[in-house]
Amino acid sequence: MSRAIRRSDRLTRASLERRRFCGWVLLPAVQWLVPAGASAAKVASARLWPAQEYTRLILEAPAPVAHQLLAMKNPERLVLDLEGIDVNPELLELPRRVAADDPYIQAIRVAPFRPGVLRIVLDLKSAVNPQLFALSPVADYGYRVVLDLYPLTPPDPLMALLEDVERAGQSGANASSPGAEADRPALGGEPGKGAPRQAPKRLIVVAIDPGHGGEDPGAIGRRGTYEKTVTLAIAKKLKASLDDEPGMRAMLTRDDDYFVPLDVRVQKARRVQADLFISIHADAFTTPSARGSSVFALSEHGATSAAARWLAQHENEADLIGGVNIGARDPMLARTLLDLSQTAQISDSLRVGRSVLEGIGSVNTLHKGSVEQAGFAVLKAPDIPSILVETAFISNPEEEQKLRDDRHQRKLADSIRSGVRRYFAQNPPLSRAKA
Numbered sequence: 118m119s120r121a122i123r124r125s126d127r128l129t130r131a132s133l134e135r136r137r138f139c140g141w142v143l144l145p146a147v148q149w150l151v152p153a154g155a156s157a158a159k160v161a162s163a164r165l166w167p168a169q170e171y172t173r174l175i176l177e178a179p180a181p182v183a184h185q186l187l188a189m190k191n192p193e194r195l196v197l198d199l200e201g202i203d204v205n206p207e208l209l210e211l212p213r214r215v216a217a218d219d220p221y222i223q224a225i226r227v228a229p230f231r232p233g234v235l236r237i238v239l240d241l242k243s244a245v246n247p248q249l250f251a252l253s254p255v256a257d258y259g260y261r262v263v264l265d266l267y268p269l270t271p272p273d274p275l276m277a278l279l280e281d282v283e284r285a286g287q288s289g290a291n292a293s294s295p296g297a298e299a300d301r302p303a304l305g306g307e308p309g310k311g312a313p314r315q316a317p318k319r320l321i322v323v324a325i326d327p328g329h330g331g332e333d334p335g336a337i338g339r340r341g342t343y344e345k346t347v348t349l350a351i352a353k354k355l356k357a358s359l360d361d362e363p364g365m366r367a368m369l370t371r372d373d374d375y376f377v378p379l380d381v382r383v384q385k386a387r388r389v390q391a392d393l394f395i396s397i398h399a400d401a402f403t404t405p406s407a408r409g410s411s412v413f414a415l416s417e418h419g420a421t422s423a424a425a426r427w428l429a430q431h432e433n434e435a436d437l438i439g440g441v442n443i444g445a446r447d448p449m450l451a452r453t454l455l456d457l458s459q460t461a462q463i464s465d466s467l468r469v470g471r472s473v474l475e476g477i478g479s480v481n482t483l484h485k486g487s488v489e490q491a492g493f494a495v496l497k498a499p500d501i502p503s504i505l506v507e508t509a510f511i512s513n514p515e516e517e518q519k520l521r522d523d524r525h526q527r528k529l530a531d532s533i534r535s536g537v538r539r540y541f542a543q544n545p546p547l548s549r550a551k552a
């Protein structure tokens with residue numbers, strides 16, 4: 118099907134965009150300290166993705182790069198030696214890419230260490246937990262050496278949510294601890310619509326998952342709009358909108374432009390015992406005329422259409438493109454997400470999906486009038502109703518324009534909110550099981 122062309126199309130454009138952004142130009146290489154006859158490899162691109170959760174340094178080269186890492190104290194710094202790498206303008210540019218507000222890196226220094234070895238020194242703001250790994254070429258990426266700097270104590274999404282709730286409480290908004298069995302004000306099912314009257318007895322927590330991020334731009338519109346950018350913008354508006362809803366509180370699985378593995382997104386939602394998981398995306402297609410919003414739920418066995426199957430495969434590739442550290446995966450977690458039967462989760466997901474689809478239908482054309490199903494990895498929380506919303510086609514020039522528009526983003530967010538509100542009014546969550 119023609120839809121399958123989308124990926125190569127997208128990736129070619131991603132590559133062009135990225136190279137332009139990173140200043141990929143074939144300047145005459147600055148050569149020094151390279152023994153005569155030695156052919157030094159080139160680092161084609163050096164990228165930094167700073168975020169509170171972790172800062173990622175990526176060095177990309179056309180061939181594998183031998184490397185080693187040394188952690189040093191007083192002052193805290195990391196020393197990364199790259200073998201057979203020559204200094205080039207791309208690397209010399211790296212120190213200037215360190216943002217003043219980078220949570221972990223104070224400064225970067227790049228210099229030849231000895232013949233054939235290039236040394237990159239990261240001066241740190243505090244001690245970190247470094248993770249170094251290499252990635253084989255995938256999509257249009259070459260060989261990547263990845264250095265992730267994690268805080269010694271990882272931020273806990275539950276603590277973040279509690280603090281968020283507390284702040285809201287202090288500023289006079291409705292709030293209560295998630296998980297607390299305190300009486301909550303009625304959600305107020307829509308009057309006159311016959312919604313059950315029993316109000317939920319506790320705060321409803323919604324996990325909002327902005328698709329893609331960091332190395333993984335997602336789909337790219339004809340005007341160069343990145344899916345990862347619009348998903349974050351819409352997700353933030355949806356969070357604000359849901360936080361306004363009495364008895365509800367939302368959290369984001371990422372709040373900035375960095376890569377989050379699919380199972381970590383699920384894990385974060387489970388950590389806060391979310392009542393609902395909504396992954397936000399923007400679709401793409403080879404023909405610019407394809408348009409409209411769609412909503413997906415998980416399928417355990419097969420997809421409801423070839424397009425849904427293809428889309429799920431493509432969304433599941435985010436981990437490869439974004440660069441997942443296989444060594445740091447928790448095999449137990451992966452098993453939990455795969456092994457459990459999810460029949461009940463799926464039927465709840467279909468129900469909330471229908472409600473959200475109806476909400477979105479008030480502001481955008483629907484691509485499909487019913488909730489589709491496929492094996493999306495990000496929808497696999499066994500205990501949380503989970504849906505994936507393709508808000509619009511970023512490949513459709515008119516919809517791309519709308520996706521960039523602040524007001525339209527808000528409309529989309531509000532329409533999703535109305536679907537969420539209707540779902541919870543008709544399906545009040547049960548009291549939480551004591552963990």
Ligand SMILES: [Zn+2]
Nearest residue numbers: 328335398399
């Ligand atoms: Zn996507």
